[in-house]
Amino acid sequence: MSIGLLLAIILGLAAVGYVFGIRRAKSASGGDTRSLHSLAGYHGQSVFLFVAVPALLLVGIWLLVQPIIIESRVSGLIVEADIPQGGSRDLVMSDVRRVAGGLNIIAGEGGLSEDEIANMGADLGDLRSRLGGVGVALASDIQPNVFEASKRYRQMTNTGQIMLSVSAIALALAGFVYSIARITADFRARNVSEGFVKLLFIACSCVAVLTTFGIVASLVVESLHFFRLYPVSDFLFSLTWNPQFRGGSDLGIWPLLWGTLYVSFVALLFAVPVGLMSAIYLSEYASKRVRSVVKPAIEILAGIPTIVYGLFALITVGPFLRDYFAQPFGLGSSSSSVLTAGLVMGIMLIPFVSSLSDDIINAVPQSMRDGSFGLGATHSETVRQVILPAALPGIVGAILLAASRAIGETMIVVMGAGAAAKLSLNPLEAMTTITVKIVSQLTGDTEFASPETLVAFALGLMLFIFTLGLNVIALYVVRKYREQYE
Amino acid sequence: MTNAAVHSTPRSGSLFSQDQRTRRRNTAERRFRIYGQAAIGIAMMALVILLASVLGNGLSAFRQTFINMPVTLDADVLDKKGNRDADDLKKVTTIGYSKLLLNSLTQLIEDQGLAIEGLAASDIKDMISDDAAAQVRNRVLANPELIGQTVSLKVLANGRIDGYLKGRVSMESAERDSNVSVNQLRLTDEMMERGLIGKSFNWSFITAADASELRPEAAGLGVAILGSAYMMIVVLVLALPIGVAASIYLEEFAPKNRWTDLIEVNISNLAAVPSIVFGILGLAIFINFAGLPQSAPIVGGLVLTLMTLPTIIISTRAAIKAVPPSIRDAALGIGASKMQTVFHHVLPLAAPGILTGTIIGLAQALGETAPLLLIGMVAFVRDFPAAPPEGLFDPAAALPVQVYNWTQRADPAFVERASGAIIVLLIFLLAMNAVAILLRRKFERRW
Numbered sequence: 014m015s016i017g018l019l020l021a022i023i024l025g026l027a028a029v030g031y032v033f034g035i036r037r038a039k040s041a042s043g044g045d046t047r048s049l050h051s052l053a054g055y056h057g058q059s060v061f062l063f064v065a066v067p068a069l070l071l072v073g074i075w076l077l078v079q080p081i082i083i084e085s086r087v088s089g090l091i092v093e094a095d096i097p098q099g100g101s102r103d104l105v106m107s108d109v110r111r112v113a114g115g116l117n118i119i120a121g122e123g124g125l126s127e128d129e130i131a132n133m134g135a136d137l138g139d140l141r142s143r144l145g146g147v148g149v150a151l152a153s154d155i156q157p158n159v160f161e162a163s164k165r166y167r168q169m170t171n172t173g174q175i176m177l178s179v180s181a182i183a184l185a186l187a188g189f190v191y192s193i194a195r196i197t198a199d200f201r202a203r204n205v206s207e208g209f210v211k212l213l214f215i216a217c218s219c220v221a222v223l224t225t226f227g228i229v230a231s232l233v234v235e236s237l238h239f240f241r242l243y244p245v246s247d248f249l250f251s252l253t254w255n256p257q258f259r260g261g262s263d264l265g266i267w268p269l270l271w272g273t274l275y276v277s278f279v280a281l282l283f284a285v286p287v288g289l290m291s292a293i294y295l296s297e298y299a300s301k302r303v304r305s306v307v308k309p310a311i312e313i314l315a316g317i318p319t320i321v322y323g324l325f326a327l328i329t330v331g332p333f334l335r336d337y338f339a340q341p342f343g344l345g346s347s348s349s350s351v352l353t354a355g356l357v358m359g360i361m362l363i364p365f366v367s368s369l370s371d372d373i374i375n376a377v378p379q380s381m382r383d384g385s386f387g388l389g390a391t392h393s394e395t396v397r398q399v400i401l402p403a404a405l406p407g408i409v410g411a412i413l414l415a416a417s418r419a420i421g422e423t424m425i426v427v428m429g430a431g432a433a434a435k436l437s438l439n440p441l442e443a444m445t446t447i448t449v450k451i452v453s454q455l456t457g458d459t460e461f462a463s464p465e466t467l468v469a470f471a472l473g474l475m476l477f478i479f480t481l482g483l484n485v486i487a488l489y490v491v492r493k494y495r496e497q498y499e
Numbered sequence: 500m501t502n503a504a505v506h507s508t509p510r511s512g513s514l515f516s517q518d519q520r521t522r523r524r525n526t527a528e529r530r531f532r533i534y535g536q537a538a539i540g541i542a543m544m545a546l547v548i549l550l551a552s553v554l555g556n557g558l559s560a561f562r563q564t565f566i567n568m569p570v571t572l573d574a575d576v577l578d579k580k581g582n583r584d585a586d587d588l589k590k591v592t593t594i595g596y597s598k599l600l601l602n603s604l605t606q607l608i609e610d611q612g613l614a615i616e617g618l619a620a621s622d623i624k625d626m627i628s629d630d631a632a633a634q635v636r637n638r639v640l641a642n643p644e645l646i647g648q649t650v651s652l653k654v655l656a657n658g659r660i661d662g663y664l665k666g667r668v669s670m671e672s673a674e675r676d677s678n679v680s681v682n683q684l685r686l687t688d689e690m691m692e693r694g695l696i697g698k699s700f701n702w703s704f705i706t707a708a709d710a711s712e713l714r715p716e717a718a719g720l721g722v723a724i725l726g727s728a729y730m731m732i733v734v735l736v737l738a739l740p741i742g743v744a745a746s747i748y749l750e751e752f753a754p755k756n757r758w759t760d761l762i763e764v765n766i767s768n769l770a771a772v773p774s775i776v777f778g779i780l781g782l783a784i785f786i787n788f789a790g791l792p793q794s795a796p797i798v799g800g801l802v803l804t805l806m807t808l809p810t811i812i813i814s815t816r817a818a819i820k821a822v823p824p825s826i827r828d829a830a831l832g833i834g835a836s837k838m839q840t841v842f843h844h845v846l847p848l849a850a851p852g853i854l855t856g857t858i859i860g861l862a863q864a865l866g867e868t869a870p871l872l873l874i875g876m877v878a879f880v881r882d883f884p885a886a887p888p889e890g891l892f893d894p895a896a897a898l899p900v901q902v903y904n905w906t907q908r909a910d911p912a913f914v915e916r917a918s919g920a921i922i923v924l925l926i927f928l929l930a931m932n933a934v935a936i937l938l939r940r941k942f943e944r945r946w
Binding site for chain 2: 017077080203207210211213214215217218219220221222224225227228231232234235286287288289290291293294295297298307310311313314316317318319320321322323324325327328329360363364367391392393394396397414417418420421422423424427428448451452455456469470473476477480481484485488
């Protein structure tokens with residue numbers, strides 16, 4: 014039974030339960046619905062929830078757990094000799110899955126009966142072409158053990174599927190009978206269904222915690238794999254980044270970290286003055302009309318996806334800087350450079366800095382401005398000597414948030430900064446960042462056993478720690494600052 | 500004059516003439532204002548240059564060069580048995596069709612007397628896009644009655660010819676380029692004069708699938724738009740209910756304790772986690788652990804759901820908070836339960852705010868690229884995914900990733916395509932934001 018059909022059956026049962034619950038409640042009331050504790054609809058709802066939710070939960074958990082159990086059982090059937098030179102167990106297992114899928118298709122089309130598949134094994138040569146006929150192309154002939162494993166895999170999956178259907182429907186029916194049987198005139202159906210809904214709410218609010226847990230778990234586990242293959246000290250202290258396909262790579266984080274910080278620094282150098290000054294001008298000087306035009310325009314910059322900025326860096330800013338600055342001064346000849354990525358990222362950060370600073374400047378109490386004006390200060394003196402010092406902690410927090418955004422930014426640096434890992438001071442040279450290397454190590458054909466791939470997870474972990482740290486500090490600073498004037 | 504001297508100078512003269520110090524302070528004031536105006540000027544200029552660069556590079560992608568020519572759909576070639584049987588027609592491959600096109604074009608050039616010295620047969624063949632044969636073939640298969648007739652068709656021209664019409668390829672560059680010859684460009688000039696070749700609106704840029712590196716003229720956004728739409732469906736179906744449920748719990752029911760604090764801290768931190776980290780999560784959990792297929796919209800949708808969730812929760816909570824407590828008190832006062840209060844009164848009143856926040860979250864998700872790169876959406880996909888729900892598991896592309904993909908290709912024609920794709924993306928974003936603003940304008944209520 015397919016999953017879609019199973020879900021449809023469960024939901025159908027639940028809908029039937031809803032109608033039945035209402036009927037049952039009405040008959041329990043003896044014709045006078047006022048004698049019910051809860052409205053009939055709540056009785057229906059409680060039946061619906063008891064039928065649908067446990068069964069759907071079971072299906073979800075089962076679908077997650079079943080492949081893991083089956084994989085671990087089946088991979089025991091494959092001995093070391095079956096794994097081809099230079100391959101890995103994972104690759105063989107993916108062959109197993111594909112062969113099993115192909116067998117399913119053949120069986121589904123009626124090409125082979127179940128008995129025929131069970132007795133197969135001797136004529137493996139014919140099988141490969143038959144599998145090819147249904148779209149499962151295999152690189153080499155199937156090993157007998159692999160074929161046995163596929164048959165086992167297919168059999169276990171099919172049994173699992175049947176067991177899942179049976180138990181899910183049984184659970185739904187049990188919920189149906191249980192909740193219908195409970196219905197009496199005094200049954201507090203509203204409280205039950207409301208309690209149930211509240212539980213669902215709680216579960217939904219835990220998704221955020223689960224996500225964080227998932228992020229941390231996946232980063233840490235894969236990083237540990239990486240550090241088993243590659244020493245931590247080399248990763249943290251080596252000054253060269255030079256991944257090799259044949260092993261013996263140097264995977265030091267410093268060149269990447271340097272590139273990341275350099276690009277972010279250039280970006281902030283551009284974004285902070287521009288963003289801060291425009292926030293000051295907008296909140297202190299600008300007329301209402303100017304404000305109503307300029308503010309949304311700056312917010313448009315915030316709504317533009319980063320891929321657009323990346324393309325801008327690639328086709329406009331990069332060539333411009335190369336032709337008018339790098340080549341005339343002999344500082345470099347590549348269109349992707351730290352300055353390209355930094356400038357474009359700075360543009361991206363302007364609305365971020367300006368809207369945060371705007372909030373912070375507006376939070377400075379009017380009485381401080383009035384006091385300063387009363388002493389005869391000009392407007393700019395008030396801004397520079399009263400408002401900015403008062404708002405300083407908040408502005409520092411805003412800059413830290415912007416820095417965290419800059420460090421984690423990916424598309425602009427992928428398309429603007431280049432791919433060469435080096436430690437250099439020249440801003441017109443191509444350099445690379447942590448995020449660029451995560452993308453380049455994890456896209457394309459990746460094999461999850463090599464340190465060259467796994468290093469991406471360690472880089473991701475570093476990135477996560479950096480941005481999280483910056484954010485926590487920034488939020489703390491901003492909150493402290495807000496409390497000061499509340 | 501030193502500073503001390505300024506201070507010690509007794510004020511002499513009129514109050515109406517500024518002394519030096521006042522003048523200096525006023526100059527500083529003006530200077531400060533100019534700094535502010537300059538900052539705003541720089542920001543506005545950046546916006547204008549950004550949009551101008553994208554529009555300038557991309558608008559031409561919507562117009563494509565076609566050759567207007569009569570094509571003789573020779574029955575002897577296309578249907579040897581003469582029975583118009585669909586299976587037999589399918590046996591004729593694109594090679595057969597491209598020969599037909601070549602013959603027709605050669606004929607046309609002869610008829611018009613367009614002999615260019617040194618023009619080889621291969622030059623004529625390369626005028627036509629490699630994809631044109633497949634397009635004509637599909638058209639014939641859909642409508643077998645055309646066989647045997649001579650129909651006037653708009654045949655897709657080669658990317659370099661298209662580039663020549665758009666100013667990307669010139670006579671000088673053609674001399675160095677092995678993919679196009681000067682003779683072809685001369686022929687193009689001649690054909691332009693007689694109106695045999697020209698640009699017209701390119702629907703297939705929006706509807707067709709991606710094409711290989713060698714045929715930029717045929718590359719389209721169809722699969723990418725469909726893939727993005729599928730992902731948005733997944734995000735909407737998952738993120739909206741989960742986000743609203745979580746916000747209701749946190750705003751209306753949650754007791755103040757450590758667990759709730761933990762959830763709140765988590766949500767605000769998730770909003771600041773770099774998007775690429777979500778890509779790593781998707782790769783490790785959804786693909787490697789749960790075994791979902793690579794480059795499938797379902798995985799992209801799940802990753803984007805987790806990314807959008809904090810945005811939706813934050814805006815939903817703000818909308819729920821904006822509903823005045825008096826409404827809750829009134830409902831509770833006449834005997835509604837807490838849950839009834841929420842579902843009957845608070846949610847309907849907060850709905851416009853929730854919808855606005857959701858649309859803005861969706862718009863963010865639509866433009867997100869980095870996490871999708873990691874879950875394999877960069878793969879070259881030519882087949883359209885099936886209809887949902889099965890189609891959610893088929894490989895597909897996504898709009899922003901398609902842009903990235905095209906920028907990685909060598910032919911400069913793809914830069915034009917990428918910018919055109921950005922325009923399509925920006926139009927979608929603009930439409931979504933406009934809907935959000937309209938909703939807010941129409942339903943916003945102040946208490």
